[in-house]
Amino acid sequence: FLEENFVYTAGSTLVSNGWVAHSGVGTLPPTVANQNLSYTNYPPNAGLSGQTLGNGEDVHRNFAAQTEGVVYSSFLINVTSATTTDAYLYHYATDAELGTDFKARLFVGKDASDNLRFGLSKASGSATTSTPYEYALNTTYLVVLKYEFVDGAANDLVSAWINPVISSTEPTATLTGVASEADIGTSGVGSVAIRQSNAAVTAIFDGIRVTNDWAQLWVAPLVQSLHASTTELDPLACIVDIPSQEIVSYTLYGTNLQGQIVVTAPTGFQVSVSETEGWDTSLSLAPAFNDTIYVRMLADTEGPYSGVITHTSGTATQVDVAVSGDCYPPAVNWNIVQSLVPFTATAGTPSANQSYTLGTTTATGDITVATTAPFELSTTGSSGWLTELTLPYTFNATIYVRMNASAASTYNAEITHNTAEASPASFAISGEATAPAGSYAADLFISEYTESGSGNNKALELFNGTGSSVDLSAYSMKLATNGGAWGTTLVLAGTLAHGDVYVVANAGATAGMLAVSDTTSTITYFNGDDAVGLFKNDVLIDIIGVQGVDPGSSWPVAGVANGTMDHTLIRKPTVIQGNIDWTVSAGTTEENSEWIVLTWTDNTNLGLHTFSPGMEIAATPTFSPVGGVYTTTQNVAISSATVGAAIYYTTNGDIPTELSTPYSTAIAISSDTTLKAIAVKTGYTTSAVGTANYLFPVDVANIAALRASAQGATIYRLTGEAVLTFQQTSRNQKYIQDATGAIVIDDPSGLITSTYALYDGITGVTGTLGNYSGLIQFTPVANPGTATSSNNVVTPAVRTLATITTDDQAKLLKIMNVTLTPSALGTFLATAENIVATDASGAGIMRTFPGADYATTAIPATPMNITCLGGQFGADMQFSPRFLADFEVAGGTLDTPVVVITQVGTDVVLTWEPITGAATYRVESSSDPYAADIDWTTETDADNTDETCTISASADKKFYRVIALP
Numbered sequence: 001f002l003e004e005n006f007v008y009t010a011g012s013t014l015v016s017n018g019w020v021a022h023s024g025v026g027t028l029p030p031t032v033a034n035q036n037l038s039y040t041n042y043p044p045n046a047g048l049s050g051q052t053l054g055n056g057e058d059v060h061r062n063f064a065a066q067t068e069g070v071v072y073s074s075f076l077i078n079v080t081s082a083t084t085t086d087a088y089l090y091h092y093a094t095d096a097e098l099g100t101d102f103k104a105r106l107f108v109g110k111d112a113s114d115n116l117r118f119g120l121s122k123a124s125g126s127a128t129t130s131t132p133y134e135y136a137l138n139t140t141y142l143v144v145l146k147y148e149f150v151d152g153a154a155n156d157l158v159s160a161w162i163n164p165v166i167s168s169t170e171p172t173a174t175l176t177g178v179a180s181e182a183d184i185g186t187s188g189v190g191s192v193a194i195r196q197s198n199a200a201v202t203a204i205f206d207g208i209r210v211t212n213d214w215a216q217l218w219v220a221p222l223v224q225s226l227h228a229s230t231t232e233l234d235p236l237a238c239i240v241d242i243p244s245q246e247i248v249s250y251t252l253y254g255t256n257l258q259g260q261i262v263v264t265a266p267t268g269f270q271v272s273v274s275e276t277e278g279w280d281t282s283l284s285l286a287p288a289f290n291d292t293i294y295v296r297m298l299a300d301t302e303g304p305y306s307g308v309i310t311h312t313s314g315t316a317t318q319v320d321v322a323v324s325g326d327c328y329p330p331a332v333n334w335n336i337v338q339s340l341v342p343f344t345a346t347a348g349t350p351s352a353n354q355s356y357t358l359g360t361t362t363a364t365g366d367i368t369v370a371t372t373a374p375f376e377l378s379t380t381g382s383s384g385w386l387t388e389l390t391l392p393y394t395f396n397a398t399i400y401v402r403m404n405a406s407a408a409s410t411y412n413a414e415i416t417h418n419t420a421e422a423s424p425a426s427f428a429i430s431g432e433a434t435a436p437a438g439s440y441a442a443d444l445f446i447s448e449y450t451e452s453g454s455g456n457n458k459a460l461e462l463f464n465g466t467g468s469s470v471d472l473s474a475y476s477m478k479l480a481t482n483g484g485a486w487g488t489t490l491v492l493a494g495t496l497a498h499g500d501v502y503v504v505a506n507a508g509a510t511a512g513m514l515a516v517s518d519t520t521s522t523i524t525y526f527n528g529d530d531a532v533g534l535f536k537n538d539v540l541i542d543i544i545g546v547q548g549v550d551p552g553s554s555w556p557v558a559g560v561a562n563g564t565m566d567h568t569l570i571r572k573p574t575v576i577q578g579n580i581d582w583t584v585s586a587g588t589t590e591e592n593s594e595w596i597v598l599t600w601t602d603n604t605n606l607g608l609h610t611f612s613p614g615m616e617i618a619a620t621p622t623f624s625p626v627g628g629v630y631t632t633t634q635n636v637a638i639s640s641a642t643v644g645a646a647i648y649y650t651t652n653g654d655i656p657t658e659l660s661t662p663y664s665t666a667i668a669i670s671s672d673t674t675l676k677a678i679a680v681k682t683g684y685t686t687s688a689v690g691t692a693n694y695l696f697p698v699d700v701a702n703i704a705a706l707r708a709s710a711q712g713a714t715i716y717r718l719t720g721e722a723v724l725t726f727q728q729t730s731r732n733q734k735y736i737q738d739a740t741g742a743i744v745i746d747d748p749s750g751l752i753t754s755t756y757a758l759y760d761g762i763t764g765v766t767g768t769l770g771n772y773s774g775l776i777q778f779t780p781v782a783n784p785g786t787a788t789s790s791n792n793v794v795t796p797a798v799r800t801l802a803t804i805t806t807d808d809q810a811k812l813l814k815i816m817n818v819t820l821t822p823s824a825l826g827t828f829l830a831t832a833e834n835i836v837a838t839d840a841s842g843a844g845i846m847r848t849f850p851g852a853d854y855a856t857t858a859i860p861a862t863p864m865n866i867t868c869l870g871g872q873f874g875a876d877m878q879f880s881p882r883f884l885a886d887f888e889v890a891g892g893t894l895d896t897p898v899v900v901i902t903q904v905g906t907d908v909v910l911t912w913e914p915i916t917g918a919a920t921y922r923v924e925s926s927s928d929p930y931a932a933d934i935d936w937t938t939e940t941d942a943d944n945t946d947e948t949c950t951i952s953a954s955a956d957k958k959f960y961r962v963i964a965l966p
Contacts, residue, residue: 015750016894018169035855054933060641065094067188069151070121074144074217079137080108086119086127087198090205092147094187097380102503103184104158104177109202110137118143118288122158122177129175131162142166147189151712152779153456153508156183157874176874178943179773186511200806220255223678223851224316236269236297236325238316241423244297247275250321252311256288259314264809266307268299287313292359299327307745324891332422335396338688343375343431347612348683351403352922353381358417359396365420367391372413374405375429385661393419396737405433406612406686409499434467440613441465444475444534445578447501447609449569451528452600456508458524463609464496465576472496476538477504479523480531481552488568490523501609516607518581528565534578542578543571543585557673558593564830566749568598571684573617574609583851584787596620596688604676611684618642620687621677622650627692628764629782631716634694635666640679640687649677655689669694672715689748695781696765704740707776707809711769714779721761725812726869730850735810735869736762737794742810746777753783761789775809796867801837801844808870815839815879816917818866820846822859830855837879847871847878854884863890865917894918894964901960910949910960918964923949925957936961 011653071092086109092101101545107119107127119127135141141163148157160174192210196202202383209217229251238244254261263283265271270279273293279296300307306324338356354448360367369377369389376385381400389399407412411433416426420782441464447462458475464470472492479488494798496502505517506524514520526532529552545564557563563586575594579585587593610732619641625634633869638647647663650656652676663677673694697717706718710711722736732747734756745752746764756762767780796814823829830847837848846868848854881887897912903958910923924936939951939960949962 023239037286040430049069049797057434065093065190065232066147066212066257067186069150069212070146071189071212072144072146072205072214072217073192073208073210074142075208075504076140076144076206079116079135079201080142081200081202081205082108082114082116082137083198083200084110084112085198086130087201087521088121088125088127089195089197089201089203090145090912091144091193091195092184092191093193094185094190094191101185102195103156103162103189105195106145106160107204113137116159118162118175120158120160120175120177121181122156123181124177124178128178128181131174135162137218147184149183149188150179150772151768152772154181154183155179155770155772157773166218168216168218169504172875177876178904185507186514188772200712209479224254224256224258224314226252226254226257226311226316226319226818228252228263228311228315228319228321230321232322232648233295233324236295236323238297238299238325238327239298239421239423240302240327241298242330243270243279244325247294247296248323249292249294250863250888251291252285252293252885253290254287254313255463256470257313257316259287261285261287261289261311261313263293264310264312265295266305266323268297268305268325268327269298269307269309270298272296273726295323297325297327297813302327302329303429321384325846329612330421330423332363332419333361334417334422334425336360336417336425336427338427340401340429341428343429344399345403345405345433346684347405347409347614350376351404353400355381355398355400356389357397358399360393360422363393363419365393367393367395367417367419369399369415369417371401371415371429374433375404375410375413375431376404377403379494383573403431403433403964404429406610406684407613407952409433410497411613425514440576441611442577443536443541444470446532446534446544446573448604448606449544450513450566450600450606451526451531451562451565455514456506457510457600457603458526459503459505459509459606460515460524461504461573461606461609461610462496462502462534464498464502465611465613469498469500470496472502474537474966476535477521477523478533478535479526480533480545480547482529483548486533486547488523488525490519490521494518496700497799499611501607503607510603513606519666528562532580540580543580543582546582551586555586556588557595558597559588560597563595563597566600568600568605570596570598570605570688573612574615575747576613594808594966598688598691602689602691604691604841605889610685610688611731614686615683618645618679618681618687619646621679623675623677623690623692627675627694629697629717630694631696631699633668633670635693636675636694637666638663638675638677638690642679642684642687644679645679645681645687647677647679647685649675650673655950672695703736703738703743704738706769706778707743709769711771711776713768714780715765716766717766719764720787721763722765723794724756724758724760724762725794726758727756728849728851729917734766736811737811741807742812744775744777744781744810747773747780751783754786756787757790759790759794760787761792763788773874774806775955796916796920798914798917800841800868800919801839801879804844804870804879806877808877809872811870812867813870813879814865814867814916816865816919817863818846819863820859827856827858828852828854834878835859843877845873845876846871847880849880849882852883854887857884860887860889864888865890897921897962897964898960899960904950906952908951908952908957908960910962915964920965921947921949922963922965923951923960924963925951926959927957928959 055369072962086107087108088105089104092104094101105121106712110116111133115133117131117133119130122129144161146159150156157179158177160175162174164171185328204698233248236244263271265281271283272278275294283505304326308320308322311319340354343351371387377389378385378400413432414426418424420603443463449462450459472494473494477490478486480486503517504521505513529550531547533540554562554565574687585594621638621640648656648660649663650660651673656676656678675692677690699717699719702720722738725737726735732750734745764784766782767778770777794812796812799813817839819838832850833848865888866881868879868881871880894917895915899910899912902909923939925939926936
C-alpha cells in the first residue's frame with residue numbers, strides 16, 4: 001500500500017522524502033504552467049534535497065513489483081490547462097529505470113468549449129477509448145486505474161474509473177483498454193508515474209494510492225508491524241569456515257504487511273527457514289510468513305562475534321534479535337603443498353599429469369577430495385581417475401590431477417578438501433583444451449536458433465571457435481522478413497573469447513533465456529519464414545533461411561518439414577564455419593544436415609556450444625514412449641544409436657553431466673517430469689541433450705467443471721465427450737459443447753491435427769485454461785485423436801440480447817427478431833467486425849468471424865432470427881453467427897410443442913422439448929375442448945419458460961395445451 005501527495009510546480013526542488021514540498025494532505029495548492037516533477041528511480045527518504053525539477057519527464061514512485069493479480073492506483077486530479085490534442089499524464093511502468101515501457105496510460109484533452117474528456121490506452125501513445133467531453137477544467141476528479149495480469153501474451157487488461165462510487169465492491173469501469181496491445185515486460189508493474197507529455201498541459205495531483213485490493217483504496221492504511229518471539233538468542237560456537245553444529249531458532253510473523261519481509265544476519269551468522277538447507281546471510285520472505293527462522297554461525301576468522309539480526313518490511317518498525325558466538329581455530333590442520341600450473345591438451349585427449357602432496361595433523365575422519373569435470377583425480381596417476389576421492393584420515397601422499405576435456409574450451413575449477421573438525425581447504429585449477437590441429441573454426445558462425453511461433457521466446461547464438469578472441473565490432477546481424485530485403489540490423493560490440501558464445505534474445509523471452517543472453521534486439525522479431533544473416537564487414541558469412549524468398553511458413557531442416565518454425569536448431573559440434581548456402585546447411589536428412597532439430601521449448605543448450613571438429617558425435621538419446629500427455633505411469637526407456645555409449649539423465653530439468661544418474665533400466669514416471677539425457681562414449685563428442693516432457697493432466701468430467709477450474713499452467717483433460725459446433729482457421733479455433741456448457745479451444749500452434757466434421761463428438765481434449773479479455777479459452781497441449789461420434793444434434797438455446805451471460809460463452813444460441821445496423825458499406829467485411837444489434841430486450845454486439853461465408857454479402861435490412869455462438873470481450877457480451885445459413889428471416893410459424901402429461905400426487909406436470917425460436921410459452925387448460933364455445937383458461941406457473949409446467953389438479957380441468965411464443 002502506498003499513498004503520496006504531490007503537485008506540478010515551477011522552480012521547486014525535491015525535499016526530505018523525495019517529493020516536492022507540499023503542505024496539507026488533501027489540499028490542492030495552486031500550480032504553475034509548463035513544469036513537472038523529475039524523480040527517476042530514487043528510493044523514498046533518500047535525502048534528495050536540491051534535486052532540480054525538469055520538463056518533459058516522469059515523476060515516479062517504486063513499490064514491490066507485481067507480476068500477477070491486479071494493481072489499482074487511485075488519485076485526485078485537477079486539470080488546470082489542456083489542449084485539443086489528447087496528452088497522457090499518468091501511467092504504470094516497471095520498477096527499473098522508466099525507459100519507454102508505459103502501460104495503462106491516462107489521457108486528457110479538451111474541445112473548443114474547454115470541456116474535458118479522459119482517455120485510456122493499454123500501451124499505445126494515443127487513447128484507444130475516451131469519455132465524452134463532459135468534464136471541466138479547474139475541477140477535482142477521483143480517478144482509478146487498474147492493471148490486471150492474464151496468463152498468456154498480449155491479453156492483460158487495463159481499466160479506468162472517473163469519479164466511481166466509493167464502496168468495497170468494484171463497479172463497472174468507465175473505460176476499458178484494448179487487451180490485444182502489448183503486455184508490460186516480464187519484470188511486471190513496479191511503479192506509478194506522472195508524465196507531462198505536453199508542456200501546455202498542467203494539472204494538480206493529490207492522494208495517490210497503490211494497492212492490490214479495490215476496497216483498500218478507500219480505507220486508511222493499516223499499521224504494519226513485525227513480531228519476533230525473542231529479542232536475544234543463546235550464544236553459538238563454530239570452527240573457522242565450518243558451520244556451527246548447534247542451531248538456534250525463533251518464530252517470526254507480521255501483521256498488515258504489504259511488502260516482503262527482509263531478514264538480514266550480521267557478519268559471522270547465517271539464517272534459513274529450514275534446518276538443513278537454504279542458508280544465507282539474508283532472506284526475503286512473503287508478507288504472510290508465520291514460521292520459524294533458524295540461525296547458525298559460520299565465520300572465516302577466529303574470535304568473538306556479536307550483532308543483531310534485522311527484520312524489515314515496508315513501513316513496519318524494524319525488529320532486531322541479538323545473536324553472539326565464538327569462532328575457534330580448527331583442531332585439524334592441512335598439509336598441502338602444490339604448485340600446479342594451467343593444464344593444456346587437445347580436446348579428446350587427457351592432459352599430462354600434475355601432482356601435489358596432501359596430509360593432515362590429528363585428523364580423525366575420512367578425507368574427501370573433490371573437483372569438477374573435465375578435471376580428474378587419482379592416487380596412482382595411472383588408473384582410478386575420478387572427480388571425487390574418499391581417503392583414510394591417515395593419508396599422507398601424492399594426489400595426481402589431469403584435464404580430460406571432450407571439447408575445445410577454457411576451463412576453471414577448484415579442488416576442495418574436507419574432513420571432520422578441519423576448515424575446508426581449496427585451491428583453483430585451470431586449463432585450456434584446444435581443437436585438433438587444423439580444426440579451428442574459420443570464423444564466427446550461428447550456433448543456435450530458437451523460434452517459438454506466436455510467442456516471444458526467440459534467440460540467436462553465435463560461437464567463436466577460431467582459437468583466439470574476436471573483436472565483434474566488425475560483425476552485424478540482419479533480418480529479412482517475408483522474402484524481403486535485409487532490414488533490421490544489429491551491430492555487435494565487445495570481444496568474444498575463443499570457445500565462448502554471444503546470445504541475442506527477444507526482450508519478451510523467458511527469464512531463463514534472458515539470463516544467458518548478452519543483449520536483446522528486435523533482430524529476433526523473426527518467424528519461421530524470415531531469413532537471418534551474420535555479416536562481417538557487411539559481407540554475408542552465415543545464414544538461416546534464404547533472403548528474398550518467402551517459403552510460406554517455414555523452411556525444412558534435417559528432414560523436419562517445418563524446421564525453422566516452432567523449433568530450436570543447434571549447429572552440430574563438427575561444423576567449423578558458416579554457410580551462406582542454406583540448402584546445403586539445412587540438408588535433407590538428419591545425417592547430411594549441419595543442424596540438430598529440437599522442440600522450441602528446449603533451450604537447454606542456449607548459452608553454450610559443444611565444438612569438437614573431426615570427432616564423431618554420440619547420437620542424441622531418444623525416449624520411449626516419447627514425451628507427451630499421459631494418464632497412467634509410463635516406464636520410459638532411453639537409448640542412443642551410438643553402440644556402447646553410456647547414458648546419463650536428470651528428472652528435475654537440470655542439464656545432465658557424467659556426474660548425473662547413469663541410465664540402466666526403464667524409469668517409472670507418474671507425475672509432471674522433464675527428462676533430459678546425454679550419451680557419452682570415449683573418442684566421441686558428447687551428444688546434444690535429449691529432452692522429453694511428460695505431463696499428467698487433472699481429469700474433469702464436463703465443461704462446466706472445466707470452466708470452473710483454476711486458470712494457469714495446470715493441465716486438464718476433459719474426460720466426457722463434447723460436440724464440435726464450429727471451427728475456423730483463425731488460430732485453429734474450435735467451439736465445443738456438452739450438456740453442461742461450452743468453451744473455445746484456442747490452438748495457435750496447431751497441436752490438434754485430427755480432422756473433425758461439424759457436430760462430431762470429441763473425447764479427451766487436454767490443455768490449459770486461460771482468459772482473453774473475459775473469454776475463457778482452452779489451449780490444447782496434445783491431439784485428442786479421432787472423433788468418438790458423429791452427426792450429433794445440438795439444439796440452440798434461445799436467448800435475447802439482454803439475457804446472454806458469461807455462462808453462454810461459446811454456447812450455440814438462437815436470438816429472435818434481431819435488427820442489425822449496417823456499416824457505411826452495407827456489407828459484411830472479410831475481417832472480423834462489431835455490428836450493433838437490437839431486439840425487443842435492448843441493444844447488443846454481433847461480432848463476425850473473419851473469412852466467414854457471409855463476408856461481402858449484404859447485411860440484412862429486415863429482422864432476422866440468428867443462430868450464433870455466445871461471446872464476450874471485457875464487460876461486453878457478444879454473439880457471432882457461424883455461417884450465412886445461420887441467418888433466417890424473422891416472422892415464420894413456430895413448431896407446435898409435443899406435450900407429455902403426467903400426474904404427480906395431486907399435481908399435473910406438463911413437459912415438452914424446446915421449440916427453436918420460442919422465447920416463452922403459454923399454457924392453457926379446459927374442461928371440455930369439444931364444446932361449441934371452448935373455454936380455454938391461461939395457466940400461470942413460474943416454470944413455464946423452461947419447457948415444464950406444474951399445475952394443481954382441478955376436477956373441471958382435464959385438457960391442456962401449450963403454445964410456443966416468439
